[in-house]
Amino acid sequence: MSFTLATWNINSVRLRAGLVEKLMREEAPDILCLQECKSPVEKIPREAFEALGYRWMVARGQKGYNGVAIFSKLPMQEARAEDWAQMGHARHIAGQLENGVTIHNFYVPAGGDIPDREQNEKFGQKLDFLTHMRDDFRAAPPEKSILVGDLNIAPREDDVWNHKQLLKIVSHTPIEVDHLAQVMEGGDWVDVTRKDIPEGLLYSWWSYRAKDWDAADKGRRLDHVWATPDIANAAHGSRVLRDARGWEQPSDHAPVFATFDL
DNA sequence: ATGACTGTTATAAACAGA
Numbered sequence: 319m320s321f322t323l324a325t326w327n328i329n330s331v332r333l334r335a336g337l338v339e340k341l342m343r344e345e346a347p348d349i350l351c352l353q354e355c356k357s358p359v360e361k362i363p364r365e366a367f368e369a370l371g372y373r374w375m376v377a378r379g380q381k382g383y384n385g386v387a388i389f390s391k392l393p394m395q396e397a398r399a400e401d402w403a404q405m406g407h408a409r410h411i412a413g414q415l416e417n418g419v420t421i422h423n424f425y426v427p428a429g430g431d432i433p434d435r436e437q438n439e440k441f442g443q444k445l446d447f448l449t450h451m452r453d454d455f456r457a458a459p460p461e462k463s464i465l466v467g468d469l470n471i472a473p474r475e476d477d478v479w480n481h482k483q484l485l486k487i488v489s490h491t492p493i494e495v496d497h498l499a500q501v502m503e504g505g506d507w508v509d510v511t512r513k514d515i516p517e518g519l520l521y522s523w524w525s526y527r528a529k530d531w532d533a534a535d536k537g538r539r540l541d542h543v544w545a546t547p548d549i550a551n552a553a554h555g556s557r558v559l560r561d562a563r564g565w566e567q568p569s570d571h572a573p574v575f576a577t578f579d580l
Numbered sequence: 581a582t583g584a585c586t587g588t589t590a591t592a593a594a595c596a597g598a
Contacts, residue, residue: 329586329587329597330586330587330588333586333587333588354587354597356587356588381588381589382587382588382589382595382596383588383595383596383597428596428597428598429598430596430597430598431598440596470597470598487598488598489598523598525584525585525598526584526585526586526597527583527584527585527586528584528585529584538598540598567586570585570586570597570598
């Protein structure tokens with residue numbers, strides 16, 4: 319079988335339900351993972367998505383903040399949902415396909431402005447969340463698994479518009495990059511996007527604050543698709559749908575795609 | 581170096597995003 323998967327920080331699934339439908343119609347991924355739904359699960363407008371063939375949904379939500387959901391054309395059952403740093407946040411959901419492949423959908427905390435846990439509690443929570451992820455994957459090594467989401471870290475120099483200028487900016491600091499590398503090592507994860515696109519600048523997020531995001535192009539690659547080694551070689555066709563950042567009233571993130579032939 | 585924007589809601593002289 320073959321399926322295409324996309325991950326997208328939607329920044330309100332209710333406000334942007336129309337954009338979700340546009341993506342479902344025009345790009346038609348078999349599986350769509352969303353973050354920052356900012357909605358309780360019961361208020362997600364899933365009927366509109368069902369009508370487009372996405373009959374299965376697994377989700378966690380809360381009022382106003384966070385929230386993750388997976389919409390699937392393929393039968394999917396809920397596998398897991400963890401509150402990784404015990405913050406009472408809806409930042410993880412996992413679903414399983416009938417072929418046994420597990421899909422983890424993550425929304426890692428942004429971490430606030432100051433990259434110092436003594437001055438900024440949120441930065442510490444971000445690091446702790448990543449440490450919990452690492453320890454969990456070490457304790458129970460994942461198999462036949464895909465991990466996607468807004469990890470809120472751009473790990474490589476060519477994942478940001480200016481490496482030197484962003485070294486002290488949350489999302490690209492060395493301690494965050496090190497924590498993310500440990501999560502990756504903990505589960506033996508492969509960065510599928512960079513396996514497919516090994517060279518060159520690549521972004522999935524552009525700030526709302528730029529006057530002209532496209533011209534300035536001060537982006538960061540915060541959204542990721544990983545897979546375990548037993549299925550990573552089945553992945554191909556990775557891409558970022560940059561066009562979606564220019565849609566009307568857009569999310570500040572663009573969807574990231576990968577296809578798996580299994 | 582600063583400030584620029586957007587969403588939800590305790591509709592703000594707030595908070596979070598990153």
